[in-house]
Amino acid sequence: MSRKTLGYLLLLPSAIIILVVLVYPILYSGYLSFFGTFIGPGTLTLTPVGLKNYIDTIKSPQWWWAFGRTAYFVLYDIVVGMSLGLGIALLLNKEFRLRGIARALVLFPYVLPSIVKALMWKWIYNSDYGFLNGLLFQLGLIKDYIPWLSNPTLAIHMVILANIWEGTPFAIIMYLAALQTIPKELYEASEVDGATPWQMFTKITFPLIKPMTFILIVIKTVATFKVFDLVYALTAGGPGGSTQVVGYLMYSTVFDSLQFGKGAAMSYILLLIILVLVFIYSKLFQSEEE
Amino acid sequence: MHNNSRVKIIIDGILIILAMIWTLLPLWWTFQTSISPEVDLTRIPPRWLPSSINFNYYNSILFKKMGTTTAFRAGIFNSSVISITVAFLSVFLGSLAAYAIVRLNVLSGRWVIFTLLFAQMIPPVILITSLYVIASKLHLLDTRFLLILIYSALQLPMAIWILRGYFQTIPREIEDSALIDGCSPSQVLFHIVLPLSGPALFTTGIFTFISAWGEFLMALVFTSSLASKTMPVAIAEFMGRFTVDYGLMCTAGMIASVPPILIAFIFQRFIIQGLTSGAVKG
Numbered sequence: 001m002s003r004k005t006l007g008y009l010l011l012l013p014s015a016i017i018i019l020v021v022l023v024y025p026i027l028y029s030g031y032l033s034f035f036g037t038f039i040g041p042g043t044l045t046l047t048p049v050g051l052k053n054y055i056d057t058i059k060s061p062q063w064w065w066a067f068g069r070t071a072y073f074v075l076y077d078i079v080v081g082m083s084l085g086l087g088i089a090l091l092l093n094k095e096f097r098l099r100g101i102a103r104a105l106v107l108f109p110y111v112l113p114s115i116v117k118a119l120m121w122k123w124i125y126n127s128d129y130g131f132l133n134g135l136l137f138q139l140g141l142i143k144d145y146i147p148w149l150s151n152p153t154l155a156i157h158m159v160i161l162a163n164i165w166e167g168t169p170f171a172i173i174m175y176l177a178a179l180q181t182i183p184k185e186l187y188e189a190s191e192v193d194g195a196t197p198w199q200m201f202t203k204i205t206f207p208l209i210k211p212m213t214f215i216l217i218v219i220k221t222v223a224t225f226k227v228f229d230l231v232y233a234l235t236a237g238g239p240g241g242s243t244q245v246v247g248y249l250m251y252s253t254v255f256d257s258l259q260f261g262k263g264a265a266m267s268y269i270l271l272l273i274i275l276v277l278v279f280i281y282s283k284l285f286q287s288e289e290e
Numbered sequence: 291m292h293n294n295s296r297v298k299i300i301i302d303g304i305l306i307i308l309a310m311i312w313t314l315l316p317l318w319w320t321f322q323t324s325i326s327p328e329v330d331l332t333r334i335p336p337r338w339l340p341s342s343i344n345f346n347y348y349n350s351i352l353f354k355k356m357g358t359t360t361a362f363r364a365g366i367f368n369s370s371v372i373s374i375t376v377a378f379l380s381v382f383l384g385s386l387a388a389y390a391i392v393r394l395n396v397l398s399g400r401w402v403i404f405t406l407l408f409a410q411m412i413p414p415v416i417l418i419t420s421l422y423v424i425a426s427k428l429h430l431l432d433t434r435f436l437l438i439l440i441y442s443a444l445q446l447p448m449a450i451w452i453l454r455g456y457f458q459t460i461p462r463e464i465e466d467s468a469l470i471d472g473c474s475p476s477q478v479l480f481h482i483v484l485p486l487s488g489p490a491l492f493t494t495g496i497f498t499f500i501s502a503w504g505e506f507l508m509a510l511v512f513t514s515s516l517a518s519k520t521m522p523v524a525i526a527e528f529m530g531r532f533t534v535d536y537g538l539m540c541t542a543g544m545i546a547s548v549p550p551i552l553i554a555f556i557f558q559r560f561i562i563q564g565l566t567s568g569a570v571k572g
Contacts, residue, residue: 006475007394010386014446017383021443022409025420032420044423088309094302102306104558106313111550111561113504115522116543119529120316123323123536131319134336145334165316170565177566219411226413229506229522233529247415254419255511263419271416278408 026271032264039258046261053265063266065241066249073160073245074224078217081164085171085216086209092172093179103176110169118233121162125149125234152242155235159243162230167223171216178212179205211284218281222274246270317547323540324348331537347541358528358535362542364516365524372434372520373502376441380498381491383442384449389479391450392457393465406454409447418511425512434518440508445498452497455567456490457483493564496557500550521546 033053035046057063092103109117124131125148133145148158186204195203228247231237237244237252250270254263323331324347326340351359390396421440422431430436464486465478473481484491506522513519525546528539554561 003394003475004396007390007396010390010394010479011396014383014387014450017439017443018409018446021421021440022412022417025417025424028420028424029416032423044426087305091302091306091309096302096306100558102310103562104555105310107554107558107561108317108551109313111500111554112317112547113506113522113525113550115504115506115525116320116546117316119525119539119543120320122529122534123540124316124319126536129332129334129336129536131315131336134334138335165312168313173562173565177562222411222413226415228415232506232510233526247413250415251418251507254422260419260423267416267419270413274411274413274416275408278404278411281411282404282407 026267029264029267032261033268035261037258037260039260044260049261053262054269057262057265057269062241062244062249066244066246069156069242069244070224070227070246072156073163073227074221076160077164077167077220077224081167082171082213082216082220084164085168086175088168089172089175089179090205092176106169106172108169109166110173114166114229115233117162117166118230121158121165121230122234125158149235150239152240155239156242159230159234162234163227166230167220171220174212174216175209178209182208214284215281218277218284222277222281225270225274320540320543323537324544326537328537347537348545351538351541351545358524358538361516361519361527362521362524365519365521366546368434368513368518369503369521372437372441373499375438376445376502377495377499379438379442380445380449381495384446384494385453385484385487385491386479387446388450388453388457389483392454393483394475406447406451410451414444414507418507422511431512432514432518436512437509437518437520440512441498441502441505444505444508445501449494449498452494452564452567453487453490456487460486489560489563492557493560493567496553496560497564500553503549 032046034048034050036049036052038045038047088106092099092106096102127133127145127147127150130148132148133142136142137145146154149155182205187200190200190204225246227245228251231243231245231248232251235243237248246266250263250266253259253266322338322340325343325345326337327342327344327346330337330341350356351362391398391402417440425431425436460483465482468478468482469475504522505520506526509520509523510526513523525539525542528535528542
């Protein structure tokens with residue numbers, strides 16, 4: 001058997017699974033997106049509607065609203081979440097006892113099942129018996145208990161806070177990896193030259209972790225389109241649509257309103273956006289590898 | 291100068307402790323809820339430590355016959371079967387594919403890198419519409435088989451990615467000399483490359499297990515009965531729209547967290563390796 005034949009043979013099982021579960025459904029979504037769908041008992045009736053699903057989606061204020069909500073998530077994740085990740089990474093990069101344990105502990109929010117993370121925050125935000133109200137009240141910071149998840153403005157920020165908590169470990173690990181590649185001599189030399197810690201950060205650390213920062217921004221942006229579990233468990237898109245992110249809107253378009261065609265059209269629009277982002281990412285990644 | 295550095299160390303220490311509190315607080319609060327007596331949970335203001343430690347909730351979840359607790363136990367069982375199968379399948383099939391790409395010059399080239407990255411970054415929500423229609427036509431809804439298939443497909447690109455990176459670091463000379471000695475390429479893979487790749491195979495297994503163990507959206511859409519319902523779906527059912535039994539819910543959450551927490555603690559190094567080798571699960 002030639003090397004090439006063996007190669008294709010080894011690739012075959014993975015290729016089949018990926019083709020059946022990823023590629024074919026994506027193509028089939030393309031097909032569905034040109035149809036109106038009617039779900040009867042055990043049947044699915046398709047009526048061709050041309051570009052209607054796409055036009056409806058692009059014209060729908062709901063879609064753009066969900067997009068705006070998602071962008072708001074991304075903004076916080078990048079500005080607050082990544083700064084926090086960098087800050088903790090800088091701390092964990094120092095030499096101290098129990099550093100190994102500390103590094104294992106910061107992984108916890110990353111490895112826990114997302115639904116468990118959602119239930120933790122649901123309990124923390126509980127307006128009657130939750131941790132947050134109890135703590136703020138006992139510290140004397142609030143006079144009355146606050147219904148965290150029933151006020152639209154508060155609700156989105158509470159979900160964002162939980163999302164930041166969940167996403168920080170990833171930024172910490174990535175930044176730690178980037179920090180460890182910086183040669184110690186650079187810091188020693190600049191210390192001899194009388195540089196302040198702040199100068200060392202802005203002149204050495206920051207420029208050298210810039211590529212990682214770009215990579216994280218792209219990954220975080222893509223990841224935000226995956227936000228679903230938290231919203232499902234904490235607010236179900238409410239109150240008043242304030243936490244209606246793209247992932248949740250797509251789910252409820254298909255499984256609450258049963259508009260399969262429209263859901264498929266939304267998938268395609270989102271896919272296009274992800275494609276552009278991944279293209280940027282792979283450029284960044286390749287320039288890193290070279 | 292001496293004093294100055296001492297102050298610095300103290301400040302760093304305080305900041306590190308704050309970071310740990312921020313990271314662990316939700317977990318601690320959930321844990322302490324799970325071991326509190328029921329009366330503690332409806333106190334205003336709340337108790338910060340349980341008035342007495344008891345394991346009633348654990349007892350109920352593990353042994354009591356109730357709709358939600360039975361579903362939870364079935365969910366743990368289904369999740370274990372599914373995640374372990376997916377982990378083995380992804381490691382095995384992924385290493386075959388990665389070897390083909392790295393050493394047998396099949397599908398090499400930049401577009402493979404792009405495709406693997408793209409496949410990892412696709413939000414699963416994009417797939418649910420058409421997968422649902424396809425699965426219902428094939429009568430696969432509500433089966434463990436369907437979830438195993440979907441999770442494997444979602445994990446394989448990452449598995450291939452991690453393993454591909456590792457195989458590239460194995461010196462070619464070792465393989466070449468084996469080939470000259472008369473080994474076939476498949477013997478080289480099974481007797482030389484795979485035994486040398488222990489850490490990478492392990493990292494891949496851990497990652498795929500954790501992802502499959504915690505996956506929620508697909509399980510929510512594609513399972514409906516105890517035959518296939520996974521742990522995350524069963525936990526979501528504890529959070530009814532109007533009444534939530536927080537004690538039971540937190541206990542379920544703690545039990546479901548045991549495997550990933552143990553993994554994070556014991557195999558910390560592998561998780562960090564996997565993440566930094568370019569697994570893009572933010």
